[in-house]
Amino acid sequence: MPQVLAAVRQPSTCIGLLLEYLKGEGVRAVFGIPGGPITPLFDALYHEPAVRLISTRHEAGAAFMALGYARVTGRLGVCCLTTGPGATNALTGVAAAKADSLPVLALSAQVATVAFGKGSLQDSTYDRGDVVEMFRPFTKLSAMLANPANLGMLVRQGLRLAMTGRRGPVHLNIPTDFMRRVVPDDLQRPDQYRPMPRTFDREAVKEAAERLLAARRPAILAGHGVNLGGAQRELRELAELLDIPVATTPKGKGAFPEDHPLSLRVFGLASSPWSEEYLLSSGVDVLFVMGSSLHEISTQGWEERLKPKDALLQLDVDPAVVGRNYPVDVALVGDAKTTLRELLFHVRRLRAVGEHPRRAGDGFLAALKARLPAVLNPERMDCLETPLKPQRVMAELNAALPEDALVFIDSGNNTLWALHYLDAVGRRAFIHNWGEFGAMGFGVAASIGGKVAAPERPVVAVVGDGSFGMNGMEVSTAVTYGIPVVWVILNDARYNAVHHGQTLQYDGRTIGTEFKRMDLARVAEGLGADARRVTRPGELGPALT
The missing domain is CATH 3.40.50.1220 (TPP-binding domain)
Structure with missing residues (x-):
């Protein structure tokens, strides 16, 4: 008689089970930087071909990329953080995800439990700046894994909160000595642990x-x-x-x-x-x-x-x-x-x-x-003067952008120009963080996560030079992994939104809003990217193509 052989699942480690849950949620990429306590997760990713690792230049960039990934896919975005400063560096990006109602899992490591409270390097428990407490106001859940056997339960709770109701980020903190522990086979499908209510009154x-x-x-x-x-x-x-x-x-x-x-x-x-x-x-x-x-x-x-x-x-x-x-x-x-x-x-x-x-x-x-015109001063969109008018820049972007483009808009004066003058037509999506938060540097990095999420769609980030100064090194991340994003940077050597605000409030006085103009084309080239300087009307379209 034929024999029926039951598939035998190999015993799972804590990190192995976590990765299975992420794959079940449709996660195909994670963003982060390796560091001592979180290396067991990175080693597991080395052996997991279904999940792509994007190693970033700063943890804030990783969090913003996870946010961009979540916004474009509608699925969970994940950033992986080592303990201490690795976790605190990501806090602004996680707060941005909460403001934007986006499901992001901030997965941070912790020092070994035997070292809690002893002053070990980057201890971020109760004794040295508790990262679980730091994340709590900016997440729907912030919790440390207290027992490896309970990993499945804790992950399900986090994913349920992140993905249902008003979505938002969650933070899970895992001590490094728990990561390789063998845990019970406690894997469930998403439909078994989080409802998808389609309710109305x-x-x-x-x-x-x-x-x-x-x-x-x-x-x-x-x-x-x-x-x-x-x-x-x-x-x-x-x-x-x-x-x-x-x-x-x-x-x-x-x-x-x-x-x-x-x-x-x-x-x-x-x-x-x-x-x-x-x-x-x-x-x-x-x-x-x-x-x-x-x-x-x-x-x-x-x-x-x-x-x-x-x-x-x-x-x-x-x-x-x-x-x-x-x-x-x-x-x-x-x-x-x-x-x-x-x-x-x-x-x-x-x-x-x-x-x-x-x-x-x-x-x-x-x-x-x-x-009435649709926009203010529409004649400036056709202006041939130099230096370039922002309205003209937006007009040339309108002409060059495909109708399925993903447009990431960073925070600053560039937000105002883009919202007012760029046209929402076709399948164009406009993604920015200027609502209840307004994090500068958001668009520089989130656009990379958006492109990872939708490689078939053109991705353009409209960024000010002030915002680029905060997360511009993430261009190196895109270059390293061959992620084709276009950054259009308005380079005016000012924090211009604040500059104009000070001018209006303080009888023309300003302070701390201007800096020496940066040669951002050379910066981009130094990071390995192609760069174009656009100084005259008519040059932006060809530069984009």
Whole structure:
């Protein structure tokens, strides 16, 4: 008789089991720097062909790359950190991931348990600066593994928190002597330990449908949550079905195509004249906010005129932000994609029974667009003067960028130029951290993680020289691993956003905002990258191609 042989799994080490969980979550690359206590993990990666290691130049770069990877894939991003300064160096990137609701696992090592409290090199336990406590305010979970046998349970808890609800980073700290310990075979599939709820409030959805159908001058403000939830198609379908103009928050840029007749472009930081006029001065009676907490950057500093005449509808996966900054009339708590699909169903049902005839257009939006330009000073986009105007740089970028480009925008004045003048068309995605955090150096490194995540898509980072000075050495990381990213650096020898802020606040006085102009083309060449200097109109397009 034929024999049935059961597959025998080899005993797993702590690190081996951890890698199996990461592979189960679809992780195909991790970012980090080797260091004494974390070397068992790096040795395991040497033997694991399914997970690519990207060794970075600084742990902040590793954290930002993990963030970029998570943003582009929608899956878990992972940064691997040695103990002590290796972990603390990554803290800014982890905080950025929390602000952006991105699932990042910060995996840090710890000195051997036998050395706790003895003053060993880079001890970061209770006695010498507790990294677990340091990470706690910036994560959904920060915990040290106390018993190797409990690794599976702790990893599942971390992944469950990172990947569900309002997503965010988690931090797991593993003592180095635990890493090679043999542990129980405690591997589970993701669907066995973390639910993927697609929830919505049916009664609230019905009320929202009624409000939108009865509105005389409605508007939609679409935020970051629409992009994270992959609800762009549902947003467009709803806008077209009800003929509702759509503005996006700065972080929501790309959620709605800006060449669409209903687009109002960006509102908030770097607002378009269209969105400002329509949302603040046209008498909007019903405003539907989706995927935004309505923080300072998305509301022009909590502008009172943003309040609609009759009803504010707010949709968010996190109930803690609904109604936080503006009083809400209809609260929709749930997944953006699922909720919008249900809303579309109810709108069509109500239309079908004849309760709400189609709203007659009054020509207001068309007249507004005929009267106002989409951007400020549009003539400067065609300017042939030198030095180059930022508006001209953005115009040439618009002409050169493919419609499936991933555009990473670093923090600074370059953020304003990019948000205001670059066009969100096709599948272009705009990724930046200027919302509730605004970390400089983000775009320099996160773009590398984005390219690792989507090697088939063009990746361009729009960066200021100040931000490049913080994480520019990560160009060497891209060169080392053959990761083709294009950095467009606005080189003006200033922290220009702060410079202009000081000028306005202090009667023209500035301090600490200017520095000697850096020859960044030579820096890039020294790091092994190709570099082009662009000084005149018409040179940027050819340089990009």
